Amino acid sequence: MNTPVIIGNATLYLGDCREILPTLPKVDAVITDPPYGLGIDGQKESMRRDGSQLRKHHEKLGWDGAIPDGELMQAVLAAGTQQIVWGGNYFSDDLPSSRGWLVWFKGQTGLTMSDGELAWTSLSIPLRVKNLHRTHLWQESPEHPTQKPTELMIWCLSFVPDAQTILDPFMGSGTTGVAAMNLQRSFIGIEREPKYFDIACRRIDDAQRQGRLIA
Template sequence: MRVETIGNSTLYLGDCAEIMPTLGRCDAVLTDPPYGIGESNEKNLSRGTLAKPKDYGTYDWDKAPPAQEVIDLMRTISDRQIIFGGNYFHLPPTSCWLVWDKQNGTNDFADCELAWTNLNKAVRRIYWLWNGMIRKGDDVREHPTQKPLGVMEWCLTHVKDAKTILDPFMGSGTTGVACVKAGRKFIGIEREMSYFDIACRRIQKAVDTPDMFVVPAANDNTPTADMFAGAA
């Protein structure tokens, strides 16, 4: 296992099923797990009608969705959860789904993606043009299922009092970048070294270019139980 500390972010290279039990509690989970639909296996190369597709390599991380035990563990160790692809997993009924409307038009991409939450509020929606590419902001797509930064920043606004955010399926680190920009502490886990290195680079860049209007979290990089204590 490799651990990198960047500002108030602690990043783990390894299997989240093994690492999560060692972390203690956190305030919230914001994550986009694999759905088990094969996006890791160059599936995007068949979608060349909108733009020249990028070859992200062949992996097996999206061969199957996470084990139910992993989904359950994310809920056990956190107070609040926002889990993209919640319609693919076994999760209890909820009053609040977060809906990302991709404004795609007519093509083979999904019109929306759904994030299951345990938040006590009504369904909420964000419009953010995607079409298989990032169309807003300064993101560069470096992962086949990478979420736009603006979408993850919007998700954080629904857990405003959560100080420490965990993403057990960090990928290229978009959740971490959003946390840095919002002044939150971040814990990320990623098993693929190539994506882990991308996440480290992106989060380091976010730390190096802070938003002058955001007050950063207390500078305590020691991963202790106190750091992960749930919010009242």
């Protein structure tokens, strides 16, 4: 296992979460967005009508070829006292029943992409909906083909207000970590793809520096 990168109160691991999770202490909350197994890890560049870039090109790396198996999902759940797992409908065979679902409604219907996304949680709360237009993500110039908006992940963190250490075993480009930095929480992230690990390090470092400026 590689030595983690420490950025302020964030600890970031480049590697396979199967190997790294057993070495970590239990955290307050796991908030994560695992691969859905839809094969959309690659993405062609697309442009706006004014000629500016809407989506970046992403080469196909194979990480979205299958969903995490049951053994890995159980390890992910066991890593935290509380859990929020995006794409929970794709992992229904491996997740307990829950009343506390979160919904991201993307503000548009009928497109080739989904109208919204579902997050399974271990929380005993009523179902909650976040209305956040998909263009909020485009305004962030996403650097990962399945990147979530930072505002959405900050919303997730609002449901675990007492959780001081957040873990994301499928860190991607680091949005969960950026949200944690915005709320001055501690963060542990794991990402196996070096390209996205480097992006996550940069984004989390930027968020740390912005937080210090605000403070």
